[in-house]
Amino acid sequence: MARETMEYDVVIVGAGPSGLSAAIRLKQLAAQNGRELGVCVLEKGSEVGAHILSGAVIDPRALNELFPDWQARGAPLATPVSEDRFLMLDSEKAYRIPSWMLPPLMNNHGNYIISLGNVCRWLDTQAESLGVEIYAGFSAAEILYDERGAVRGVATGDQGVAKDGTHKPEYQPGMELHAKYTLFAEGCRGSLSQELMARFNLRDxxxxxxxxxxxxxxWQVVPEKHKPGLVVHTQGWPLDSYTGGGSFIYHFGDHLVSAGFVVHLSYENPHLSPYDEFQRFKTHPAIRGTFEGGKRIGYGARAINEGGLQSIPKLAFPGGALIGCSAGFVNLPRIKGSHNAMKTGMLAAEAAFVALSEGRARDELAAYPEAFRKSWVYEDxxxxxxxxxxxxxGLWPGTLHGGVHMWLNDLGLGALVGWTLRHTKADHxxxxxAAEAPKIDYPKYDGVLTFDKLSSVFLSNTNHEENQPGHLQLRDPAIPTKVNLALYDGPE
Structure with missing residues (x-):
């Protein structure tokens, strides 16, 4: 059965903040210049926002540029940050760092606590009102190349394939979406983005x-413990001094609290479980009170790009570009990336629009990385x-070092620390x-404050048809048992 083919000016893979912002910006420019552009966005989730974890703090800078009237348009940014707290934890106590000691860029004044999923759904409605075609429930499974080797678009995955690879009665082949430019907004470590990096040597x-x-x-917490607009960040316990990470707690919405825990994947001990460190974190005397009497109503997990400026690949290649977390624009100390993702999507859209206006197609959008280097994202x-x-x-020397660097940059004295430290090795x-590291004895889950993985996955609302191929493909099926389990006690 032959694939159906659809032609567009621009195809965007991923309907997150970056992909939707790119689509909107393209349509805005087309309207301003009296042009018609065909713009399509593919989203693997069943609906836009389905794969976005709820609860984030957003810097509205990019949104202000995309829609200066976003408040009048009803954007769901309803909870402005009212208070910042930064705590250093040991096993028993919390030590609050005074706000005046923190670099100004860490201040959340003017930012909003949001459901990022709701923001994406709102961006979806804005994009569709401008004429963007958005196909939810369709994942991009294959990159298509033209005879010159440039990206010509993507193909969606086949529908109706059984677990053993055979075709079920409802089988439908995927569609080919051809474009003059294809923007990849897959998020962190997307499989297609990894293919592009290897093919075009983008990481050289x-x-x-x-x-x-x-x-x-x-969590839905009891009313007397809810403090709308409160933002809490912590470092320290339960992680040791040489295991990077930290937590966040955001109060927003209808007695909602979004609580999260991040572990840097450069940790040394294979017995460490990021999931169990998170559960243990909630039992700290200074933390547990927020959740007591409340109810956990959602759970999720995601990978985060942490390399920063030094790790950003080449952004453009023949026929397309990487935007948002496909490239990695997260500001780690601020724990923010949505504003940068949105802005890079807009920058790529502007470069693509100029190219299309000049009659170009499937060449390299060199104007996009040039615009990035001149943008506030680069400065951020x-x-x-x-x-x-x-x-x-380590925790204390590293935190002090980072704080000094951020303070000097905020004061306009960045030339005093003008060097750039390098990442010399990958996390793994x-x-x-396993034999070289001490085992960790994690406490049992109580089912009230701490929970097992199975009940957590249930709350993630992850649903897949059972009789379908696995979406995770192993390069070498022997490695998980012969290497990872045998030597490292199965850290995955």
Whole structure:
């Protein structure tokens, strides 16, 4: 059965903040210039926002540029940040860092606590009102190349395939979506983005990308414990001084609290469980009170790009570009990436629109990386570029080092710390063998404050048809048992 083919000016893979912002900006420019553009967005989730974890703090800078009247349009940014707290934890106590000691860029004044899923759904309605075609429930499974080797679009996955690869009665082949330019907004470490990086050598000359695992729970707390607009961040316990990470607690909405825990994947001990560290974190005397009497109503986890400026790959290639977390624009100390994702989507859209206006197609959008280097996104990441690499020296030296760098940059004295520290190895190279590391005895779950993984996955609302091929493909099926389990006690 032959594939159906659809032609567009621009195809965008991923309906997150970056992909939707790119689509909207393209349509805005087309309307302003009296042009018609065919713009299509593919989203693998069953609906836009389905794969977005709820609860985030957003810097509205990019949104202000995209829609200066976003408040009048009803954007769901309803909870402005009212208070910031930064705590250092040991096993028994919490030590609050005075706000005046924190670098100004860490201040959340003017930011909003949001449901990022709801923001994406709102962006979806704005995009569709401009004429963007959005196909939810369709994942991009294959990159298509033209005779010159340039990206010509993507193909969606076949529908109706059984677990053993045979075709079920309802089988339908995927569609081919051809475009003059294709923008990839898959999120962190997307499979198609990884293919592009290898094919076009996009990582040549840059540091390895580093990652974290972020786990998040959504709680409905008792009214007297809810403080709308409160933002809490912590470092320290339960992690040791040489395991990077931290937590966040955001109060928003209808007695909602979004609680999350991030562990940098450069940890050494293979017995460490990021999931169990998160559960243990909630039992701290200074933390548990927020959740007591409340109810956990949601759970999720995601990978996070942490390499920063040093790890950003080449952004453009023949026929397309990487935008948002496909490239990695997260500002780690601020724990924010949505504003940068949106802006890079807009920058790529502007470069693509100029190219289309000049009659070009499937060449390299060189104007996009040039615009990035001149943008506030670059400045945002440049100021914090030495924070992550400094954490290799441990919690206190690394935090002090990062704080000094951020303060000097905020004061306009960045030339005093003009060097850039490098990421010299990938995360997995830090992991010790199981025999070389102490085992960790995690407490049992109580089912009230701490929970087992099965009940957590149930709350993630992850639903898949049972009789379908696995979406995770192993390069070598022997490695999980012969290497990971045998030598590292199965850290995955």
């Amino acid at each position: 000359g840059v540091d390895p990308q580093l990652y974290g695992i972020g786990l998040k729970e959504l 990441l440049y100021k914090v570029r030495n924070v992550k690499p400094g954490l290799k020296w 190279q830090s992991l010790k063998k």
